[in-house]
Amino acid sequence: MADNSTIMKELYASFAKGDVPAVLEGFDPNIEWIEPEGMPYAGTHKGRDAVLNNVFMTLGTDWDGFSVTPYEYVASGDRVITLVHLTGTYKKTGKSVRAQSVHAWRLKDGKPTHFQQYTDTAIVQAATQ
Numbered sequence: 001m002a003d004n005s006t007i008m009k010e011l012y013a014s015f016a017k018g019d020v021p022a023v024l025e026g027f028d029p030n031i032e033w034i035e036p037e038g039m040p041y042a043g044t045h046k047g048r049d050a051v052l053n054n055v056f057m058t059l060g061t062d063w064d065g066f067s068v069t070p071y072e073y074v075a076s077g078d079r080v081i082t083l084v085h086l087t088g089t090y091k092k093t094g095k096s097v098r099a100q101s102v103h104a105w106r107l108k109d110g111k112p113t114h115f116q117q118y119t120d121t122a123i124v125q126a127a128t129q
Helices: 004-016 020-026 048-062 121-128
Strands: 032-035 043-046 063-076 079-090 095-108 111-119
Touching: 004 020, 004 063, 004 079, 004 095, 004 111, 020 048, 032 048, 043 048, 048 063, 079 121, 095 121, 111 121
Parallel strands: 032 111
Antiparallel strands: 032 043, 063 079, 079 095, 095 111
16 A cells, blocks of 8 residues: 555656546545645545535636645544645636645545645635635
């Protein structure tokens, strides 16, 4: 089995290619996905279907050119921290965003079981309002 950092790099690469089914299959079926308060999809989403319907699908319909670009991975044991840039244009306002974000992952048996995002939500809100 690949190490956790490699697993996460492969999942980010699949997301960048738009291969959402591969990303979802890579997650634990009961993944807990936490978006920060102040983000458009704030809250805790449990399970692959909740992540698909409440986060990924809305990203696809609400944003043009939305992307997550990782630039550093820090792995220790069952945890991987990924530093990323979020970019895109919010369709309703036409405003673009470029925000730094930290993605905190926990993995078990090669699959992410927990995700929490840390972002300067004011930057995202400026684009969505």
